[in-house]
Amino acid sequence: MKKQPIDTFAENLTAEKHAAVRGGTKATHEKRSVMLPEHFQNPQRLREMAGEIKQHAIENLDTYLPQVEAKLQSNGVQVHWAETADEACATVHRIMQARQATKLVKAKTMVSEEIGLAEYLEERGIESLETDLGEFIVQIDGDHPSHIVRPIIHKSRREIAVSFEREGLGAYNDDPATITQRARRWLRPKYMEAQVGLTGANFVSAESGRIVLVTNEGNSRFSLAGPRCHIALIGIEKIVPRDRDLGVLLNLLARSATAQPLTVYTEFISGPKLADRPDGPEEMHVVFVDNGRTEVLASECREILRCIRCGACLNVCPVYRQASGHAYRSVYPGPVGAVLSPLLAGKRFPELADLPKASSLCGACNEVCPVNIPIPDLLLRLRNRGKEEHAELASVATPGLAGWAWLASQPTAWKTALVAGKAMNVVPSALLPVPALRAWEKDRTLPEWRGGEFRKWWRKNERKTEL
Amino acid sequence: MSGAREKILGRVQAALAPLKERSPLPDWDPVLIERRGAIGAVPAANPGEPGLAPKVDLWTLFAERLRALHGLPMEGEAALAQWLKENGWTEGYCDPKLWPHFKASLPEPTFHVSTVFDRANYDNYQFGITIASGAIAETGTLVLTDRDTPSRLGALAPWAHVAVIRREQIVPDVASALATMPLDPNVIWVSGPSKTADVEGILIEGVHGPGQQVALLIP
């Protein structure tokens, strides 16, 4: 019988990777859970408020997008728009060509993963270098990040040491401090050699046109101190209405992501450098990326666009902890990815229709989400879509329930089945043509079938009370 | 690419058209983001305005928060000179506007301090001294801008960054820092030395940015 791919992936995950993912996510989740009530009187209300701010923003993108564009332009920023991944890549390429640029340094941005920028640029002879330590290691390994905040949560120091040696960064040494120092030394000249610094943006204020970058390592600062051209790739949903609303979101973001009140560096960039400054980009470009976001906006799952990419849902999700990020076969894994990835896939939804099924709907994700996204409800909507569109992956290993639904609308037939089901107690389940039953009994015993017993008791009890 | 712009905005319009009503922008109470216990600052009467004079000494709170992040609050040029000597850091950069302050305490031949940051030799400086534009007490954060720290690399490339701050520049919290944010293309909130926990979740300080972050209080 066919199996759900995410379940199979989880089954085949090595004990080492499983321990690394579980350990890393659990530790951060627990620290976050302690920190929020310690720091705020009403963290629940705070999350709800952040959710309302973002929901308002996405429901008014028709006002905010032109507004932020005008503000950016008046700050001296060149604004571009890209409908598709290809268009976004082509835009970056065009900007680079205009400056005869051949080298780009990248601060962490998931959007660049989403659009396949590195491959696109490499095919055209442009060196695109990851500078975030985790992403750097992913790049030299030809790997993919498995977590939106902790890209190498699945890797051990031993694996990294082997990779570093292979790439000529030094003889095998798995001490984390040494690994970090080596990356620091190796990357430093690259910032100065690159002509373009590419970032994403965690937020962009529609009031001031400031883009906000939230990092810990200093790589985004360096990417905007060495190179002379800045390109920011920004999903159209990253708009925040006012600067003061950043107070709510910034107080939640780092606490939710890494249990820090603020990350080490919070940068508010509003334009290229002034003419007389020695460092910084002379040109700044913002590329607003759609790539399926307008389709999500039009869907019944638009709340997912509130996401501020903190990763808290990944950290608490028991399914993510068992399967790890790569199981989701997409740029965005975990609970947020289970909603966003199939939606961003557009017509290719069926290829990811199993993602919304990989959940027990426990709701822990919504409980930790700083913008209160009702993820389980969205997963359910996508399950319904998968069924209606007959997406095969959505129904693998899942019992069909049309027959059950008939039975459950026919009380007489139901009551008969209750009594008849007692046969299950004597017939070995291996003989029963019910795959779900066999799947259950592989790891679990089934309780004794006692269909009809309660109703029998009830009728006796009713007669007694009537006397 | 105006074609893409029109198409995207068109799709946004179409996506939002069926909504019977749009979610309002909530008028949130600033007390929601007040951090419990520590500040004692009086919150603003109107949203977006900085709060009134706080009951605790902001430098004391700032220093406590910075220390928790493994940053170093320090007072006076002498303390700085002492610390640099102890660490054997003698080659440095200093913002020319600050040099008159530090000339006496960081003299040749012990120290070699340049007031021009040489981009071609960015890794030659063991320390960089620049002017902070502000600080946030609640989070132990220093605020840098191009206006006051024109040499971005001077504050970033050396292993030790010393940001010089005056008492009256410190604001109580994130909300007031946002409300008083300077008009500058590059405002950076710096909360301690650079770090990463990418390798097995183990915290390492000093990644691409400075490994030592000093906030030096001068009168």
Next chain:
Amino acid sequence: MTAMDLASRQLPGSERRVQLMATCLCDAFFDDVARATVEVLQHLGCIVEFPEGQTCCGQPAFNSGDWDSSRKVVRHTVNTFGGDVPVVVPSGSCAAMMFHGALLEFEREPDRANVAALGRRSWELADFIVNALGVSKWPGRFPARVALHRSCHGRGTPTPEAAATLLKSIAGVEILPFGEEDQCCGFGGTFSVAFPHISSAMGNLKLDYLDAVKPDYLVSVDMSCLMHMNGLAQKEGRPLHVRHLAQVLRDALVTS
């Protein structure tokens, strides 16, 4: 997370007439739980009705994404539970289906109002006892070390607190904390058979934590969770004694 304002639900009238939804699981496997629910409600002075045409709340198909099938069953349930008295159900997940899930799948249906009306009458048992009947101290004795499992459908509802309140109040009960109490046991409806490896792995994590405290009983407001964890435990030869909250409440009365 709940679409409905749970504070505005139908309270019992002076006669304390209620309808019991036994749940399909209890109908098939756990008759004693349904019995205990009746006995507990009757002890509280309720007149319990049992609409015999009832079958299931419709959740299995809803969770599976087969909303057409689920709506069929929900409509039958709406027809079965006519009237305007509270409907009490010994299951957090069935109750959540009635006051939240069903509303989602009936969003565009012409008879949404009927479904919402039933939802407004629906109460999980512990929530009903504490918040509708105002009872927070339970009489009798139940001397036991008890681990209380926080079924996931209780998130965002008054149920977890109500269950803890009642259990804590029983003389002799010692509630044992155990590791990662908030993590899901792994049942998740058809998830348990569609993703069997992950489901069992999640369940086993729970069993490991429970092994460390060795409770006399594992108690929950949901038989689905208990069926999953007990099933795993039995298969692995490390049996657990599971009890539904209704059974604990009933047993406490019996010993008084």
